[in-house]
Amino acid sequence: MQQMQNNSEETELVFGTHAVVELLKSPTANQRVNKVLVQKDLKSEHIGEVIKLAKRDRLIVQEVPKNKLDTITNNGTHQGMAAYIAPYQYAEMDAIFENAEKKGTDPFILILDKIEDPHNLGSIMRTADAVGVDGIIIPKHRSTGLTSTVAKTSTGAIEHIPVVRVTNLVNMIKDLKKKNVWVFGTAMEGHNYRQWNAKGAIALVIGNEGKGVSPLVQKQVDETLSIPMVGHVQSLNASVATGVLLYQAYASRNE
Template identity: 35%
Template sequence: MAGNSQRRNRRTSNKKGATVGSGGQRRRGLEGRGPTPPAEARKKHKKNRIATAKAKQAATRRPAPRRGGAKGASEMVVGRNPVFEALRDGVPATTLYVQQYIDNDERVREALQLAGERGNINLMEAPRAELDRMTNGLNHQGLVLQVPPYEYAEPQDLTTFAYDNGEDPLIVALDGVTDPRNLGAIVRSTSAFGGHGVVVPERRAAGMTAGAWKSSAGTAARTPVSRVTNLTRALEAYKKEGLTIVGLAADGEHTVEELEQIGGPVVIVIGSEGKGLGRLVGETCDYRVRISMPGGAESLNAGVAAGIVLYEAARRRA
């Protein structure tokens, strides 16, 4: 009725006005949520569970036991630059894990290209959460390279390798060298000067990790490394085969230049920079030699010292 239209707060229209303070919810609700992610990226989808399970299975898979060494665990190289450098330097690898929807920058493209060129590296996509689990939360930047355990040789393989080539064995043994980069550098020098292999102890010593491979500049692929449980016993076995054991020590009775035996079948023993040769290893040596240093330096890096002695041995053999 006409009189009723004058009542206070009476609604005279069926249309609702804009809600005060809505914050644009109606407008955002009309914008849409973009394209639907693929099935592998949706957490509760069957394909996502399958992809995650495959990545876990590949990460925990262990290669078959290798000749001459104890069973070892695979090593993970993480991060865009480390992975690229490992692939560039020929570090052996079984699988390259790439994070799903990773930013495809130059380093990622180069790493994928190097892995593809090798032809024997598996490429696998994995969710970020799975890569975090595999690397124990390290900053992997979306790239993880799985490096298999190194195939260590038997100590006798090194002398057999030399005799098969009609040469006197030239072997380097390391006592207490814990830096993988030094080990890699020594493997490189051994290869450069015609050596037949390197012997390292299992405990308190560097092994052939990805870092050692990189330092060897690819020479680890052709210069065998043997790992022994007891270095002293291994040296004694070499002595029974007729090899001379020469230990490098700052207080050696002879200089490298004057010891003629270094040009024959020999094992050159290099100690750590700090402690030098261990007592039992030093007592096993037939000779203890020193490097002449007119400049007065107290010691040399283990890798540098090994290179000098190997050069002298190669010079005498020539």
């Protein structure tokens, strides 16, 4: 995670076209963005859009040489733009249900049980936003949080989907069930995901990259799903498995 000190306040660096443009389009941009950096002498449609959005909110825009952007992004794919921002804020649980209410749909929730790779979290957020997930829940401990790497990988989805961080996933799932949310998990012996009826208020639990869903959390799920595999490798990357399941849920919910 890229972190720097700026005017005695902790800041993070976001870079790349999609991440910066979506950041500046968000309604809280003028509260969160400390400075926008654009590559000197680089002209493009996206650079122009970034400058226009930044000036709309009276944000500081600084032109810097390419080697400056290369250095602060550790030679990342910055595409000529970056922004220093305040750390990402986590949402309250009510935001998830409010999202569903605004859309007039049943809540569609994703629970991530100790996802450790920020690239996986960013990719998962991107897919979750695409299929209409109302919010993501992650644990506070032994899990990646909302970092600049997550923001970059999510290609802007981080600006649109609320992420709630909780101390105890088991207690949180119990609370969801009291609100009539049906909780699904994943297991090798679960039902074939292609027959998944994902209608209604649901939550899908995705486990850790190596260990899967933790035993205590697994005990709380109402039903388990499996993804059949016929190859030699009997597991999928966490973000890939999540994508497969989320699109099946999307298909089921939009028949």
